[in-house]
Amino acid sequence: MAPLKVHGSPMSTATQRVLVCLYEKDLDFEFVPVNMGTGDHKKEPFISRNPFGQVPAFEDGDLTLFESRAITQYIAHTNADKGTQLLIMEDPIPKKMAIMSVWMEVEAHQFDRSTSKLAWEVVFKPMFGMTTDTAAVSEEEAKLNKILDVYEARLAQSKYIGGDSFSLADMHHLPNLGYLMETPYKSYFESRPHVSAWCKDILARPAWAKVKAMKA
Amino acid sequence: MAPLKVHGSPMSTATQRVLVCLYEKDLDFEFVPVNMGTGDHKKEPFISRNPFGQVPAFEDGDLTLFESRAITQYIAHTNADKGTQLLIMEDPIPKKMAIMSVWMEVEAHQFDRSTSKLAWEVVFKPMFGMTTDTAAVSEEEAKLNKILDVYEARLAQSKYIGGDSFSLADMHHLPNLGYLMETPYKSYFESRPHVSAWCKDILARPAWAKVKAMKA
Numbered sequence: 440m441a442p443l444k445v446h447g448s449p450m451s452t453a454t455q456r457v458l459v460c461l462y463e464k465d466l467d468f469e470f471v472p473v474n475m476g477t478g479d480h481k482k483e484p485f486i487s488r489n490p491f492g493q494v495p496a497f498e499d500g501d502l503t504l505f506e507s508r509a510i511t512q513y514i515a516h517t518n519a520d521k522g523t524q525l526l527i528m529e530d531p532i533p534k535k536m537a538i539m540s541v542w543m544e545v546e547a548h549q550f551d552r553s554t555s556k557l558a559w560e561v562v563f564k565p566m567f568g569m570t571t572d573t574a575a576v577s578e579e580e581a582k583l584n585k586i587l588d589v590y591e592a593r594l595a596q597s598k599y600i601g602g603d604s605f606s607l608a609d610m611h612h613l614p615n616l617g618y619l620m621e622t623p624y625k626s627y628f629e630s631r632p633h634v635s636a637w638c639k640d641i642l643a644r645p646a647w648a649k650v651k652a653m654k655a
Numbered sequence: 656m657a658p659l660k661v662h663g664s665p666m667s668t669a670t671q672r673v674l675v676c677l678y679e680k681d682l683d684f685e686f687v688p689v690n691m692g693t694g695d696h697k698k699e700p701f702i703s704r705n706p707f708g709q710v711p712a713f714e715d716g717d718l719t720l721f722e723s724r725a726i727t728q729y730i731a732h733t734n735a736d737k738g739t740q741l742l743i744m745e746d747p748i749p750k751k752m753a754i755m756s757v758w759m760e761v762e763a764h765q766f767d768r769s770t771s772k773l774a775w776e777v778v779f780k781p782m783f784g785m786t787t788d789t790a791a792v793s794e795e796e797a798k799l800n801k802i803l804d805v806y807e808a809r810l811a812q813s814k815y816i817g818g819d820s821f822s823l824a825d826m827h828h829l830p831n832l833g834y835l836m837e838t839p840y841k842s843y844f845e846s847r848p849h850v851s852a853w854c855k856d857i858l859a860r861p862a863w864a865k866v867k868a869m870k871a
Contacts, residue, residue, distance in 0.1 A: 490805045491765060502750045506760035513753040534718045537729035544722035547763065549707060589706045 443468040446488060447495030448475050449653040452555065452614035453507040454495040458653065459613055460511040462646035465522035470653070508547060511607055523646070525610060527602040539601035542593075542608040546600075553582045554615035562618050580624075587627055587634055594633035609641050616642065617651065659684040662704060663711030664691050665869040668771065668830035669723040670711040674869065675829055676727040678862035681738035686869070724763060727823055739862070741826060743818040755817035758809075758824040762816075766806075769798045770831035778834050796840075803843055803850055810849035825857050832858065833867070 443461065445468055447454030461468050473479050473494050481492040488496035489505035496503060497510045499517075504510050515525040527535040556579045560571045593600060601608025616638060620628065629635045641647070659677065661684055663670030677684050689695050689710050697708040704712035705721035712719060713726045715733075720726050731741040743751040772795045776787045809816060817824025832854060836844065845851045857863070 490808065491761070491802075502753065504753055504757050506757050506764070509753060509756035509760045512756055513749065516752075517749050533729065533733050536732075537718065537720055537725060540725035540728055541720050541722050544725045545707070548722070586707075592706065 444471055444498040445469070445495050446471045446473050446485060446497075448473055448480075449650070451475070451494045452558075452618070453493065455614040455617070455650050456507040456611055457495050457497060457510050457514075458650045459610060459644075459646050460514050460525070460607075462649045463523040463525060463610065463644070464514055464518045466514070466518060508543065508607075508611060511611065515607055523605065525605075525607045527604060527606050529603065535602055539606050539608050542601045543611060546608060546611045549586050550612060551615060553579050553586060554619055557583065557622075557624060558615060558618040561622050561624075580627075583624070583627060587631055590637075591631040591634050594637050598637075600637070605641065605644075609637075613641060613644075613647050613650075617647070660687055660714040661685070661711050662687040662689050662701060662713075664689055664696075665866070667691070667710045668774075668834070669709065671830035671833070671866050672723040672827055673711050673713060673726050673730075674866045675826060675860075675862050676730050676741070676823075678865045679739040679741060679826065679860070680730055680734045682730070682734060724759065724823075724827060727827065731823055739821065741821075741823045743820065743822050745819065751818055755822050755824050758817045759827060762824060762827045765802050766828060767831060769795050769802060770835055773799065773838075773840060774831060774834040777838050777840075799840070799843060803847055806853075807847040807850050810853050814853075816853070821857065821860075825853075829857060829860075829863050829866075833863070 443466060445454065445457055445461070447457070447470075449455070449458070449470075449472075458470075473485055475494065479485055480489075480494050485494075485496065486492050488498075488503050491505070493505070495507060495510070496505045497513075498504075499513075504513060511525075519526065527539045529535050556575065560576050560579070563569075564571050590600070597603065599605050599609050600612070616628075619625065620638070620642065628638045659682060661670065661673055661677070663673070663686075665671070665674070665686075665688075674686070689701055691710065695701055696705075696710050701710075701712065702708050704714075704719050707721070709721070711723060711726070712721045713729075714720075715729075720729060727741075735742065743755045745751050772791065776792050776795070780787050806816070813819065815821050815825050816828070832844075835841065836854070836858065844854050
């Protein structure tokens, strides 16, 4: 059987999202680095795998996928019996899964948009010698504070963001969370007790340590 | 049995996404208008249904959901035997469903971001007496052109965006598409033959006509 393949960069949050999923699932895979510094994600052969020219792309035999959250859902559904159960399988399953989906959408549309912009301004721009846009930063800081107030209320009632157990909904937060915890925004998370406990819990997962080791 | 309830506004694209799904599925539901003009989406009782204060919210008995794409997935999965089949049920199902998921993510992260910004600038701002930001418009026009080039290539190979049959992946495009087709951006869609045929097909669905009638 052809091995699973991930084409991407260990620095990319979307690539990390797929890698942490594969490690949670204890699956063997081949990692194919894509050199974003030389723009290889905008050229063949990569753009045949993702016409939008964004990492990662994923291969399972003759199936090629892109979009990190579509890839993690495919991995979680087709490997339900391996490694960590990343879906919410409590009764009533359709309702519990729907609540997990709500919080997956919240991650994608609220958390990711805000934290990606902040990480771009305060982590990546300085790395590339670019100037941080302080007005954009202020706007996103206000948004992130509001988002984390909602998270604090949610996590006061639910151990994990998607339900009673760790799931894709939590896992999808790890890459952006990992970057922001190395910035002064760490205090945004640590000042809220339930958010803080949740961050500590999910950032300590062995699968996440394996992804961080790939960045080194 | 308590009826399904949608709390929202017929002008809101996210609300329309849920409404068209309910009509495709031939489900009875109660529509509860939320007056966004008086900010009712930012107040109780609405914010107990969605703490982010965004329409719509959805109720199925004791289950309350928000985030339009989580709601449509719940409706499609729990009513698989009613109305239009909105999932891709061809063999091999996990692979075909994964490809549908990829294009649902593309809609959410590429198409929606670009078309929502354009609709805001050229449809809603003039409606509210605000001034269109021409620099923002130019930037989004360039992005939309690139996105639609990818769509044209995809639709040359696949009748629908998520696979061989109409699915959630197509349906999710309708609200933003509906707004842009009433603007000069109509030419962006009509100048690409496969995109044009796809738009004509999905915009002609009776379920969409029912949503448009609610706006009137």
